Amino acid sequence: MSSLSIVELAGVKKVYPLGKTEVPAVRGITFTIEKGDFISLAGPSGSGKTTILNLIGCVDTPTEGTVRIDGVETAGLDDRQITSIRQKMIGFIFQSFNLIPVLNVSENVGFPLLLAGGRAPRGERKEWIETLIEEVGLAPWRSHRPSELSGGQRQRVAIARALATKPRIVLADEPTANLDSATGESIIELMKKINRDMDTTFIFSTHDANIVGIADHVIRLHDGRVESEERRGGRHAGTR
Amino acid sequence: MPALVKIALRNLVEHKGKTLIVGIIVALGMTILVAGNSFLDSAARSLRSSFMDSFAGQVFISGKARGNVSLFGVMEMGAGSSTPILPDLARIASYLGGSAEVKSFTFQLTGAEQLNKVGEDAAGGGPFVYLFGIDAPRYSDMFDNLTFVSGAWLVPDQEGILLSTSQAREFRKELGTDLRVGDSVLIQSFGNAIRRVTVRGIFDFKKTNAATDLIAYIDPETLRALRGMASGAAAPASLDSSETLLLSMNEGSLFGSEGDMVTTGTAAAHASRSKVAPADGPRAQAVTASGQAAGPWEFILVSLKNPDRAPAFISQTNVWLHQQGIAAQAGDWVAAAGPFAEMPSMLRVVFSLAVLIIAIVALIIIMNTLVVSIGERSAEIGTMRALGAHKGFVRRMLFVEVMTIVVLFGAAGMGIGSLLVGVMNAAGIRAAGTFMQIMAGGATLRPTVRASTLGISWLLIAAVSVLAQIYPVRTALRIQPVTAMQTRLE
Numbered sequence: 001m002s003s004l005s006i007v008e009l010a011g012v013k014k015v016y017p018l019g020k021t022e023v024p025a026v027r028g029i030t031f032t033i034e035k036g037d038f039i040s041l042a043g044p045s046g047s048g049k050t051t052i053l054n055l056i057g058c059v060d061t062p063t064e065g066t067v068r069i070d071g072v073e074t075a076g077l078d079d080r081q082i083t084s085i086r087q088k089m090i091g092f093i094f095q096s097f098n099l100i101p102v103l104n105v106s107e108n109v110g111f112p113l114l115l116a117g118g119r120a121p122r123g124e125r126k127e128w129i130e131t132l133i134e135e136v137g138l139a140p141w142r143s144h145r146p147s148e149l150s151g152g153q154r155q156r157v158a159i160a161r162a163l164a165t166k167p168r169i170v171l172a173d174e175p176t177a178n179l180d181s182a183t184g185e186s187i188i189e190l191m192k193k194i195n196r197d198m199d200t201t202f203i204f205s206t207h208d209a210n211i212v213g214i215a216d217h218v219i220r221l222h223d224g225r226v227e228s229e230e231r232r233g234g235r236h237a238g239t240r
Numbered sequence: 241m242p243a244l245v246k247i248a249l250r251n252l253v254e255h256k257g258k259t260l261i262v263g264i265i266v267a268l269g270m271t272i273l274v275a276g277n278s279f280l281d282s283a284a285r286s287l288r289s290s291f292m293d294s295f296a297g298q299v300f301i302s303g304k305a306r307g308n309v310s311l312f313g314v315m316e317m318g319a320g321s322s323t324p325i326l327p328d329l330a331r332i333a334s335y336l337g338g339s340a341e342v343k344s345f346t347f348q349l350t351g352a353e354q355l356n357k358v359g360e361d362a363a364g365g366g367p368f369v370y371l372f373g374i375d376a377p378r379y380s381d382m383f384d385n386l387t388f389v390s391g392a393w394l395v396p397d398q399e400g401i402l403l404s405t406s407q408a409r410e411f412r413k414e415l416g417t418d419l420r421v422g423d424s425v426l427i428q429s430f431g432n433a434i435r436r437v438t439v440r441g442i443f444d445f446k447k448t449n450a451a452t453d454l455i456a457y458i459d460p461e462t463l464r465a466l467r468g469m470a471s472g473a474a475a476p477a478s479l480d481s482s483e484t485l486l487l488s489m490n491e492g493s494l495f496g497s498e499g500d501m502v503t504t505g506t507a508a509a510h511a512s513r514s515k516v517a518p519a520d521g522p523r524a525q526a527v528t529a530s531g532q533a534a535g536p537w538e539f540i541l542v543s544l545k546n547p548d549r550a551p552a553f554i555s556q557t558n559v560w561l562h563q564q565g566i567a568a569q570a571g572d573w574v575a576a577a578g579p580f581a582e583m584p585s586m587l588r589v590v591f592s593l594a595v596l597i598i599a600i601v602a603l604i605i606i607m608n609t610l611v612v613s614i615g616e617r618s619a620e621i622g623t624m625r626a627l628g629a630h631k632g633f634v635r636r637m638l639f640v641e642v643m644t645i646v647v648l649f650g651a652a653g654m655g656i657g658s659l660l661v662g663v664m665n666a667a668g669i670r671a672a673g674t675f676m677q678i679m680a681g682g683a684t685l686r687p688t689v690r691a692s693t694l695g696i697s698w699l700l701i702a703a704v705s706v707l708a709q710i711y712p713v714r715t716a717l718r719i720q721p722v723t724a725m726q727t728r729l730e
Contacts, residue, residue, distance in 0.1 A: 083629070084628070087627070087630075098619065102247060102250035165628070
């Protein structure tokens with residue numbers, strides 16, 4: 001594993017039982033994602049994008065092969081250890097935003113910090129939350145509940161929340177699927193800006209060609225296999 | 241405000257329906273517990289005070305029997321056995337006299353007998369009474385329990401009976417004769433003895449309970465004679481022909497036994513020779529306890545300087561009795577009151593069972609409501625888990641939510657329950673009939689709420705709520721973060 005790599009998948013297979021049969025979702029995938037990548041997992045529905053995100057996000061485990069996050073192999077870790085990895089290293093942006101309904105924008109953004117405990121001084125945390133809210137352009141809505149926001153605004157809250165603990169990796173599963181194309185593009189642009197400014201690795205899945213075009217690194221999947229991998233610009237440009 | 245409490249409160253408002261279901265159950269449960277326990281506690285306190293102050297004392301010492309010995313006899317399944325004579329009376333009296341904890345003590349024996357009128361038209365059918373044979377000066381010194389309508393306490397060595405106004409009323413109702421101080425009545429024992437005795441006083445108990453209506457006081461020698469116990473001091477009874485006939489009608493009755501004694505006229509003299517146990521036998525132990533109470537006794541009633549020390553003193557006394565090899569036992573007022581104290585205890589058991597059933601039903605309803613709620617919130621919980629919430633966080637969050645309901649609605653229930661008790665206290669619950677008087681520990685019950693009642697009610701409600709959470713929380717902890725990836729939250 002190179003010193004730059006933050007995610008490494010080697011010979012990963014994932015099979016889901018479906019009644020008496022087994023459905024292979026991922027059929028032996030190997031790739032590496034490097035620190036600071038802005039990477040898109042592209043492919044049609046059923047190609048294995050979400051499964052791979054789940055495996056990288058430590059919310060699922062591979063049937064075969066290894067997944068390493070920042071050099072740590074996730075297989076064999078107990079729930080507490082896995083949860084700690086998610087808490088400290090990974091930020092999530094969900095297709096359906098998944099904001100906590102009873103919390104306002106500011107509280108939603110600060111929620112991962114609540115989970116992480118009071119390591120940072122209260123004032124510092126508050127300032128950081130404000131910075132994130134401003135970064136995603138939601139300062140006037142900081143006291144609004146999710147139900148009072150548009151889809152795009154909600155996804156911006158989700159982005160700010162995903163960055164709250166300053167994670168090494170942000171995973172976004174179809175982050176623009178529930179948004180109109182203009183809003184979707186602005187969300188991806190925002191993610192890219194944060195990727196540049198904060199050097200956070202972004203891994204997002206999409207089947208939208210326009211969105212794929214914004215990514216620096218694209219892994220195309222088909223039927224649970226890597227069809228192609230392309231690096232276009234950015235720090236690690238190249239094609240395999 | 242801590243973040244978890246804030247989340248809990250908002251979630252409760254967000255899910256109003258389920259909050260109300262659980263909350264109303266908690267409030268209702270708390271109301272029942274506070275009102276019910278306050279009623280029972282007040283009844284128990286009233287009963288305790290009524291019995292302890294009227295005739296049971298704080299410590300009750302008796303001989304041992306197969307069944308439970310009380311002031312009202314021996315309770316056992318099947319054929320009842322007679323109340324044992326208290327053995328080693330002098331040693332026990334000496335032990336009590338030497339104890340710094342004992343304020344006073346007195347002796348007693350009891351007989352269940354029937355009153356009858358004196359004269360040519362004497363016939364069966366008078367009221368039944370529990371005759372408490374007492375050492376009157378000592379007893380009245382310990383129990384300031386009577387208000388005399390006429391007459392007064394018996395004086396030392398005086399023969400006579402003290403009847404309550406209700407017994408006098410009953411006597412008139414059943415036998416058509418008004419009783420006054422100085423009149424004589426016949427006392428007919430189940431053991432086939434009969435005795436004429438002078439009414440020396442008619443009284444009311446200062447504190448009434450169901451047992452007080454049945455209690456009359458008598459000099460111990462007359463009762464010993466009726467009971468077939470000899471102290472050597474029993475004077476022969478004098479009966480006229482009809483009274484003797486009354487006795488003969490009862491000879492060989494089902495209640496008679498070889499150990500009992502016939503004490504009519506000349507029969508008493510005969511009995512003292514033949515049917516009375518020898519003076520040195522176990523049933524005829526004549527002792528002088530503290531120089532006052534001679535003769536066999538069945539019980540000692542003890543009053544302590546500090547009534548709160550009763551349980552410890554009872555244990556200590558039982559150890560002493562055991563070490564001394566004395567076949568006697570010490571108990572509390574409940575043991576002394578026997579069946580009269582058992583009925584309220586049974587009511588408490590019934591109430592406790594009812595509370596248990598209600599608690600189980602409440603537990604199931606709360607549990608189901610929480611499970612449904614958690615099912616609806618699986619995306620939220622999954623999201624939290626994905627964002628890095630440990631299982632402990634989810635557990636604490638749900639705990640705080642349920643306990644917030646418990647605190648808010650429990651306080652409401654406590655308020656309603658206390659208000660109900662306050663209304664009952666102000667109005668007073670009149671106990672109609674003997675059964676209710678037993679339950680209420682007197683004619684009127686004014687229940688009060690005690691801190692201990694509230695504490696126990698809170699503990700019970702909290703326990704039910706915690707138990708009701710176990711399964712739902714386990715369900716919540718099984719929710720995987722991947723759920724958040726698959727479900728829409730808002």
